[in-house]
Amino acid sequence: MKVFAFSGSLRTGSWNEQLLAIAARGLAARGVALDVWNFKAANVPIYDPDTDGAPPAAVVDFKARVRGATGVLIACPEYNYSYPGALKNLLDFASRPPAENPFKGRVTAQLGATNGPGGTLQAQAMLRHVLAGLGCHTLPGAFTVSRFTEAVDAQGFKEPRQQQTLDAFLDRFVDELRLRSR
Numbered sequence: 677m678k679v680f681a682f683s684g685s686l687r688t689g690s691w692n693e694q695l696l697a698i699a700a701r702g703l704a705a706r707g708v709a710l711d712v713w714n715f716k717a718a719n720v721p722i723y724d725p726d727t728d729g730a731p732p733a734a735v736v737d738f739k740a741r742v743r744g745a746t747g748v749l750i751a752c753p754e755y756n757y758s759y760p761g762a763l764k765n766l767l768d769f770a771s772r773p774p775a776e777n778p779f780k781g782r783v784t785a786q787l788g789a790t791n792g793p794g795g796t797l798q799a800q801a802m803l804r805h806v807l808a809g810l811g812c813h814t815l816p817g818a819f820t821v822s823r824f825t826e827a828v829d830a831q832g833f834k835e836p837r838q839q840q841t842l843d844a845f846l847d848r849f850v851d852e853l854r855l856r857s858r
């Protein structure tokens with residue numbers, strides 16, 4: 677069982693990248709193999725349909741890694757009540773051509789971190805809409821954290837209840853991965 681994991685933020689020191697690392701540790705403890713991808717390092721250009729048929733190496737690599745996993749874990753910030761344009765650009769790039777859409781049949785799980793009060797919930801709803809359109813089995817719900825920098829320190833969540841909620845979410849993800857790996 678392998679999970680391809682990445683953060684939809686390009687920001688150095690991203691809270692979503694930190695949340696992804698916490699969740700990745702939890703999946704590894706459950707016996708899941710992780711392939712963690714660095715969005716910023718991939719330097720994905722803006723998608724232009726005129727380049728169809730000759731995608732950049734970073735997109736070819738991204739698609740192969742998605743295809744090689746049973747599940748995809750995405751930690752994603754909220755930008756103006758939606759998810760970042762850079763992430764949409766990446767999904768658009770990876771979705772072409774439709775016959776080579778690597779997301780079809782993947783189990784996706786969503787995480788989100790913000791210092792605001794809204795827990796990225798609007799971003800998650802919009803991301804789910806697109807992932808479902810790409811043919812993913814989207815895990816219901818999302819694990820989201822408001823007031824992230826108050827909730828987390830170097831050891832992880834300060835509140836045991838928050839870690840317990842993440843554990844329940846990861847358990848559901850692993851159950852779904854098992855079901856889809858059969």
Ligand SMILES: Cc1cc2nc3c(=O)[nH]c(=O)nc-3n(C[C@H](O)[C@H](O)[C@H](O)COP(=O)(O)O)c2cc1C
Nearest residue numbers: 685687690691692693753754755756757790791792
């Ligand atoms: C263009 C822009 C729009 C934003 N809009 C929202 C928003 O709608 N809701 C929210 O909770 N935070 C919003 N934020 C704040 C982000 O939560 C914050 O930048 C956070 O650090 C992003 O996650 P990251 O640390 O993983 O990069 C916005 C930030 C930017 C740059």
